[in-house]
Amino acid sequence: MQRIGRVAMISLHTSPLDQPGTGDAGGMNVYVVELARRLARQGIEVDVFTRATSSSVDPVVQLADGVTVRHIHAGPFEGLTKNELPGQMCVFAREVLRTEAMFPVGHYDVIHSHYWLSGQVGALAADRWGVPLVHSMHTMAKVKNAALADGDAPEPAQRVIGEEQVVEAADLLVANTGIEAGQLLDLYDADPARVEVVHPGVDTELFRPLGPAARAAARAARGIPQDAIVPLFAGRIQPLKAPDVLLRAIAVLLDREPALRERLVVPVVGGPSGSGLEHPTALADLAAGLGIADVVRFVPPVAQDELAEWYAAATLVAVPSYNESFGLVAIEAQAAGTPVVAADVGGLGTAVRDGRSGLLVADHDPSTWATAIGRIAADPAFRDRLAAGARRHAVRFSWDATAAQSLAVYQRAQELMRSSAA
CATH class of the missing domain: 3.40.50.2000 (Glycogen Phosphorylase B;)
Known part of the structure; x- marks a missing residue:
């Protein structure tokens, strides 16, 4: 089994450096940060590609030992809503490919994309680099549209189609729970053999009972x-x-x-x-x-x-x-x-x-x-x-366990890609 040495994570629409709780930053930001940190502790280098939303941010930021955030210039820094970001995916993808081209061939071993916008870019990069694509949906348009809050706007057809394309393109899909796995199968016709359940974790040292x-x-x-x-x-x-x-x-x-x-x-x-x-x-x-x-x-x-x-x-x-x-x-x-x-x-x-x-x-x-x-x-x-x-x-949910299970998913994705190419 080929060792996973470097992971390219793609989080196009929100940066792991953003403060959770406002804008588009939330649980997914925490997920990307904690997973990347735990993978790095196991000796795996992680590059997180995200869109630059300010001219003041450095192009490359060291989030932690072994974790690098790479800010990609794609579109205006401010003023773009999430629904306007699809228009910047081509520019973003081009710059991701250009960054990888600076390194020796085979620099990344796997791509892990987060949210459908990132999955679209990840699918292109995976084809170009000859590496597997692992994708986490985090939220799904069809699920959200089936249970809209009063006054909330439905997700556009563009997103639904984009998600369907990512589900088809990914070598493996990561679901947070068995319920989400079922939604991928029932609503997106995902292949059951290509869906893995990996629970998110929690930092039990930071979040702990106080006396x-x-x-x-x-x-x-x-x-x-x-x-x-x-x-x-x-x-x-x-x-x-x-x-x-x-x-x-x-x-x-x-x-x-x-x-x-x-x-x-x-x-x-x-x-x-x-x-x-x-x-x-x-x-x-x-x-x-x-x-x-x-x-x-x-x-x-x-x-x-x-x-x-x-x-x-x-x-x-x-x-x-x-x-x-x-x-x-x-x-x-x-x-x-x-x-x-x-x-x-x-x-x-x-x-x-x-x-x-x-x-x-x-x-x-x-x-x-x-x-x-x-x-x-x-x-x-x-x-x-x-x-x-x-x-x-x-305490049953730990980020270390999430990282270990994610690593196993990456390795299985490599095996699936090799077997399909044989």
Whole structure:
């Protein structure tokens, strides 16, 4: 079996250096960074190709030992939406090929592309370099369009066709969960022999339970009373992530129990993204319209170490998304020992153990969500049992395991490419 020495990762539309929680940066950014770092620790060099979005960024940035981010100039630095990026794929692909041409033949052993735009470029590069293409969808247009949030725009036909082409071109497809693997088979007619399930991981050292004193300090540093009930949302503010469901649930909860208002703090950690950029104040306007602006706090996106403290300060973390391929926020919160209330959609059924590490909610009805949140808020013993179960569940997911399984996928992709060429 040929050893994997160098991996070319392609993340066209969002850089691993971007701050998760705003713009197009989210769980996929964390995934690319952590996978690349863990592969590098195993002696594998990783180059991440991404589109430059500022003239101030260096063309080449060392993210970590063995991990290099290469910024490709393709189109204007600012002002391009994700839906406009297909027009820059040819330029981006040309520059990726030009970069590889500076090295000896056979420099990269495998390409791992992330999201369909990157998969289109990866398919071209794989053909040119004679190496296998491994692709991770992360999200899929057909899945998103089947469960659109109110007011959200459907993904365009261009993306659907592009995804179908990438599924056909890839030597192997990586799915985050068995549910996602099934969606690739059912919706995209993927070959079952070319789909592998590899769970994302979590940094259990960074996201870990804090003792009572440290949790008290985390609350004090954020001006949160020690006896407060704190349902937290973390992520990009857009209809797909459904932070409005949490706010509407809080309004229902306060109608049922007005006395909770004195103890309730609802942090929303993140920034507008996607179609949420069209109305960046929509969530604040909703809070005001619901009469709960006094209990809601809007917090700009924060670095991972600070996010860990927000999780520690929370009573629970709400993940009301209409779809998630896995749900890294859910697994991070649980690793920090914080129960999660999540929509029972997509990969969240894998990321959360209902009744053991959190609660899964079958719909997006604010009344149902208010009941789930109120159940945890009203029963500290139940909350503590979920918190203990949350940590036990989360430690089953490690980035080291993700990297080891991804490496096995790369090697299998090499074997498949050789056998098909024989």
